[in-house]
Amino acid sequence: EGKELAEHAAAAAQRAQQDSTAALGQRLQDVHFWKAELQKEIEDLDAETGLLAAQKQRLGRALDATEVPYAIATDNLQCRERRQPPDLVSDEVERELLKEVELIRNIQELLKRTLIQAGNQMRLNCDQKEVCEMDRSDKVETYNIDVNCGRYSNQSTNVQFHPGSVKFEESASTPETWAKFSHDNIYRAEREKLASINLRALIDNILHDVSEDLRMQCAAVNKAFAKRCEELYDTKHKLEHHLEKILKEVGDQEANIAALKQAIKDKEAPLKVAQTRLYDRSFRPNVELCRDEAQFRLISEAEELTESTVSLKKKLLESEQCLRNLEDTRMNLEKEIAVKTNSIFIDRQKCMAHRTRHPVVLKLAGYQ
Known part of the structure; x- marks a missing residue:
């Protein structure tokens, strides 16, 4: 009877160990899955932040580029103040130049606001990437621990009694909350990535629109100048003929x-x-x-x-x-x-x- 009990206990212990090893294996798969998902999200966020940084640089270059047309337009207005009566009038050229100055000011304000928005989004991307990196780091550490645990056997020499460990920690998560934690991190990362993608598209549209608006207004000013010069030449020719x-x-x-x-x-x-x-x-x-x-x-x-x-x-x-x-x-x-x-x-x-x-x-x- 004692022998039978011993054999039964040994068989039960072996089955329990096999079940635990299998559970550890399954757990390793779960951890590896989330670790891989987090790694992908980190790489995607890093790449997206790089793309957004490039767009932010474009915004900065575009903002710097507006200084030249602004200086030209204001210089034109100042130069034209040296006209003499009766030519010192508010003509079509002056109206178009004032429109150009106002347009450039509005564009500069828009670009500055968008630059701030891009900087904020880059910080959000980096913050969320850091959250994912910390989560992944914990997953890597956990994975390594469970790999070692899975390798333990009755023949292992580095095992010993730890009676105080046979309990559930009060702060321990459940499988559901554990999975939800990484899921939420990935969801937030995806949300920031999508916001970043949308912002890049918005920046593209803004830069296209402002460059086109500036080109069209520049053409309008040049056309007004050409027309005004033609009128001046014509009037001067008539005056010279009269003279x-x-x-x-x-x-x-x-x-x-x-x-x-x-x-x-x-x-x-x-x-x-x-x-x-x-x-x-x-x-x-x-x-x-x-x-x-x-x-x-x-x-x-x-x-x-x-x-x-x-x-x-x-x-x-x-x-x-x-x-x-x-x-x-x-x-x-x-x-x-x-x-x-x-x-x-x-x-x-x-x-x-x-x-x-x-x-x-x-x-x-x-x-x-």
Whole structure:
């Protein structure tokens, strides 16, 4: 009976050990599964964080690139303040430049906010990756412990009694809570990874849109400048053509005045002759002081010459006033032409030349 009991106890102990070893084997499979899942999640998060970091760099480059068009637009506005009246007006070019400045400011604010968002998401990715790494580290340690436990046998020399270990720890997890812990970690990691992927797509869209908006606004400003310069050239050409006509009229009027002065001068000698004759004849004695035909003719001649001279002098005054008016017109035209020349120089030589430094779309999109 004692022998039978001993054999039964030995068989029961062997079966119990086999069951425990099998349970440890199953447990190793479970631990390995979650360890592999966590490793995959860690690698995915690490790769995703790297991709997000690249997008964050693009945002930074795009933000830096906006400084050039902003400087160009503000410089254009400042340069155009040096235009002279009547060209110092709020025209289409100024309105488009102000729109460009406002657009760039809004874009810079958007890029700064997105940079902060990307930085926050990268931190969340790293935090969740660290959680998964700690979980995996615990799984690796547990796996190694259970591997060693599975190798123990009755022939092992490194086994001994540990009566205090035959109990459940109060803080021990259940299989359900144990699996849920890793499942939740992976779920949160997947959630952050998805948020990171969506943010990268958003950054792509933002950079595409802002670079396109800047390109289109730059084109609108350039078009307004080209149109304004064309208007200035056309107006300047018309003013110069008008000035040519005025200069010809000035020349003609100066010649006319010279002719009138000469005509007045030419009347002096005949008038002197007529008046001298009349003066001398006024000394005729007594009855000889006769109103004869010669006297009538001399008086008529003197009056005609005087009247003609008065008429010529009046015409001379009118011509001189006309010349002064023409000179005033000439001066005004020359001032207007100078104003237009200055405006053309500012818009074409200063502003449009400066705008050739506007960054290309690839740079504005953060690729360069």
